Amino acid sequence: MGIVTSKEMFQKAYEGHYAIGAFNVNNMEIVQGITEAAKEVNSPLILQVSAGARNYAKHNYLMHLIQAAVEDTDLPIVVHLDHGADFDICKKCIDGGFSSVMIDGSKYPFEENIALTKQVVDYAHERGVVVEAELGKLAGIEDDVNVSDADSAFTDPDQAVEFVERTGCDSLAVAIGTSHGAYKFKGEPKLRFDILEKITNLLPNYPLVLHGASTVIPEFVDKCNEFGGNIPGAKGVPEDMLRKAATYGVCKINVDTDLRLAMTAAIREMFVKNPEEFDPRKYLGAGREAIKEMVKRKIVTAMGSDNKI
Numbered sequence: 001m002g003i004v005t006s007k008e009m010f011q012k013a014y015e016g017h018y019a020i021g022a023f024n025v026n027n028m029e030i031v032q033g034i035t036e037a038a039k040e041v042n043s044p045l046i047l048q049v050s051a052g053a054r055n056y057a058k059h060n061y062l063m064h065l066i067q068a069a070v071e072d073t074d075l076p077i078v079v080h081l082d083h084g085a086d087f088d089i090c091k092k093c094i095d096g097g098f099s100s101v102m103i104d105g106s107k108y109p110f111e112e113n114i115a116l117t118k119q120v121v122d123y124a125h126e127r128g129v130v131v132e133a134e135l136g137k138l139a140g141i142e143d144d145v146n147v148s149d150a151d152s153a154f155t156d157p158d159q160a161v162e163f164v165e166r167t168g169c170d171s172l173a174v175a176i177g178t179s180h181g182a183y184k185f186k187g188e189p190k191l192r193f194d195i196l197e198k199i200t201n202l203l204p205n206y207p208l209v210l211h212g213a214s215t216v217i218p219e220f221v222d223k224c225n226e227f228g229g230n231i232p233g234a235k236g237v238p239e240d241m242l243r244k245a246a247t248y249g250v251c252k253i254n255v256d257t258d259l260r261l262a263m264t265a266a267i268r269e270m271f272v273k274n275p276e277e278f279d280p281r282k283y284l285g286a287g288r289e290a291i292k293e294m295v296k297r298k299i300v301t302a303m304g305s306d307n308k309i
Ligand code: G3H
Pocket: 024, 050, 051, 052, 053, 082, 083, 142, 143, 144, 180, 256, 257
C-alpha cells in the first residue's frame, strides 16, 4: 500500500473507537519486529523517528529501512517525525520523504507555540504532509525535551480549541497525566479522563494523540532485573486505560519504552543463558523476536487496531 498520511487512518480509528500504535524506530531489527507484527495482525501502523534516532541511524538509512518494510509487508505505513523541536528539522523530514511531522512547541508560551506550529503547518500542507502539534506539558525526560514534574501542566481544553483553529494542525498531543520513560506514576496510575472528555467534546471528530503511553509491561521489567538489570519501581499506563482513551478521541498512541524494555530483556536473557555467544544476529535476532511478540499483543489489547486494513 505504501507510505501514507494519517488522515484516513485517524478518521477510521476515530469512528471505530480504536487507536493506531506509533512506534519509535532506531534500527533494522526494530523496524522489522514492528512491521512483521502489524502484518500478522493486519493493522495499520505509524513508524516514528526522533531527532535522536536520526542522529543515531541517519535519515536515509531509516527512510530506506521503512521503504523496505513497506515493500515487504504491503501495509499502509505513516512515517512520522517524533518531537520535532524546530522548523528546520520538520522541513528536513518533509523534504526527505516523511508523510507526517510533529512540531513540539509545548515548551514555549501559547502564542509562540501557535506561531511555530502555523509555520510548519503551512510548509507541510503545501507538500501534502500532515502535522501533529502539542499543547500542555508532559512530565518526564526525553532527548532535547526536559520537563520537571513541577513544570508539568495539563492541556487546557479551551486553549486546545483556539490552538487547533489558529494553527490548522491535523492532530494534537495532549497532556492528561502520562509521561515519557519507565517511571510514569509514583502511586496508582491515574489519567485525567475528565480533561480528555472536555477536549474531545469541544473538538468533535478531531484526532488526539497520547505521548508517554507505554504500559511498562512488568514481564519485561522483571526479565531485565532477573538477568542483571536494575530497573526498580518502573510503572506505566495500563492497557485498559489506553483502550478507554481511544473512546475519547485518542487516535494515536506513542510507544517507545515498551520496545526498549522488550528488546533489552531478550538480549540480557540471551547473554546470561549463552555466555559463549558473540554473534550479533543471535542477540539482535532475539531482540527483534521479542519486539514482534510484544507489538502484536499491544496492537490487539491496547490499540484495538488489528484487522482494520
Ligand atoms: O518521546 C521520546 C521517544 O521515546 C524518543 O526517545 O529521543 O531518546 O529517541 P529518544
